[in-house]
Amino acid sequence: MNSDLLNIQSISKAFGGLQAVSRFDLQVKEEDIIGIIGPNGAGKTTLFNLMTGFIRPDSGEVLLKGENITRLKPFQIVNRGMSRTFQLVDLFKEMTVLENMMIPCFSKRACRQRQEICPPGQKEEKSYIAAMRFLETVGLADRFNEKAKNLAFGELRLLDIGRAMATQPDILLLDEPFSGLDVADTEILSSAIRKMHQQGQAMIIIEHRLREFLKLVERVVAIVFGEKIAEGTPQEIMNNRKVIDAYLGDTRE
C-alpha cells in the first residue's frame, strides 16, 4: 500500500445514459490542498458524493488512509476522517447556531478526539463548549443563540464549513465554498482556509470563482464531462490549452 491520505482509483458513475464521472483518479497526501475546477455539470459535486458515500460508484475504489471506504455509509466515512460541506447549504434551520454546531460534536469521531485530548483525572470537554470553540473559528460565536434560518447566506455557509470542521476530519472537502459570498465573507473564508492549511489540514476545494481560489490551492485538477483533462499547479492549469478551450475560454481576462 502507499502512504496517500486519500487515493481514488478509477471511479465511474453513470446516471442513465449520462456518464457523470468516468475513470477518475486522484491522490491526496497529508497537508495537500487541491482544487477541482470544471464547468457546470462537469461532475464535480457528483465526485464529492461518490467520495463521501452519498452515491455508490459503478466501478472503482476510494481508499482513505489505505482503507477501502467505497461501500461505507456517509456517517461512517465522516467518522473515519473525511468530511464535506454542501453546495446548497441547508442546515438545521429551526435550531440555534450553537445546536447546529453541536451535531458534529456528537459524532463518534469528535467524541473520541475529545476523550483523547482530555487530561487524565479530569472531565472531558462538554460538547457545547467544543461547539462554541468551532463557532469562534468561523466568527459566529456572538450569534450562538440565533436560529439558523435567521442567518445571512454567507454566515450560513461559514456555519456549514464550521460544521464540517467540527467532525475533526483528516481531509476536508469544500463544495463551492465561495459561491454567494460577499467580499467581506470571502476574506473571512480565505483566511480561515489559509489558517487551516498552515495547521496541516488536507483539503479538496471545488470552485467556480477562480480568482480567490487559485491563490489558495497548490494543485488543480480540471474536469470536463466527468473526465480529468489536466492536473498541475494553478499556473500550469491557467496556461493549459485544453482547459482554456473547455472551461476558461474567452472569460479569461
Added chain:
Amino acid sequence: MNTYQDLFGLTIFYRRLRGLVIFSTIVLMAPLVVKGGYFMEVLFLCNYYVVLACSWDILAYTGKVNFGHSLFVGAAGYTAAVLNLHLGWGPWLTLPIGGIVAGLFGLFIGTVTLRLRGPYFGGVTFCFAMLLYKLLCVSPKTLGGEEGLTGVSPLMSSLLGNYYFSAIFMLAVVFLLYFVSRSSFGIILRSIGENETASEGSGINTTFYKVAAFTISGTIAGVAGAMYTHIMMNASPAMAHEALGSLVLMMAVVGGMASIIGPIIGGYTLTIINEAFRFMGDLRLLIYTGLVLGMFLVAPKGLYDIFIRVFRRVVVRT
C-alpha cells in the same frame, strides 16, 4: 440569556421544570375536585391518551409520521390479556412484558423501514396496524376473534387507584420526554427531522437514532396499551384499529408536534371533545377533521403555539 453556558445550565433547566411541577400538582390534586365515576374515567382516558400522544411525539422529533401507533397498543394489550387469562400473570408482569413486545415490534418495523427516505415509513406503519387488526378479527378462540378477550383481571381495586396509576405513569412519560428533548439524543433527533443528509454528513448514524426513537416510542405505547387492557378488563381488535392510530396522531398534531406541551394539550382537548360529543357516534370524525383543518389554517404549529402566545401576552401585561 447572557452567555451560552446559561443555555445548558441548571437555571433554565429548573425554570422550565417549574411548569411541569405545577402541571403534576394539578393532575395529582384533580380527584379532590372532580367527583363521580364518569368524570374520573374521563380523566383516566385523558392520562391514557396523553401517554400515547407523548410516546408518538418522540419519533415526531425526527420528522417521521407514524400512522400505526395503534399497532403497539393492540400488540401489547393482547399480550397482557393472553398472559393474564391463560397463564394467570398479574399486571406487574404483563405491563412490562407488553411494553417489551411492542418495543420489539418497533425495533423490527423500524429496522426494516426507517432506513428508507421518503413516505414509505408512514405507509408501512399504517399497513402493519391494519394487518394486526384484521388478524385479530379472524383470530382463533384463544384470542377471542372479533369479540376480543374479556375477563382480564383489574389493575387496581378502585377507580381512584386506576386514576393514580395512570396519572403517575403519564407524568413519568412527560418528564421523560422533557429530559429527552434536552439531551444530546433529543438534539440529534431534531437535527434528523430538520435535515437528515446534513445530520448524516456530520457523522451521525441517523438510522440508529430513528430506530431507537421508534423502539422507545413503541415500548411506552405498549405499556399504556397493557394498562388500558387491565383497567378496561378486556382486549378487543379495536385497540389495534387505525381509528386509534389517527386519533393519537391528531392529538399530537393539533397540540403541536415535536414539543412537550403539545401532546399534553392535544391529548386533553381531543379526549374531552371525544367524550362531549359521544352522542354523535362516528360522526365525531367530522369534528376532528374540521378541527385539524382549522388548526392548520390558524396555527400550523398547533394549539401549543396559541397557548404560548396567550401566555406571553398575559405575562407581559401583568
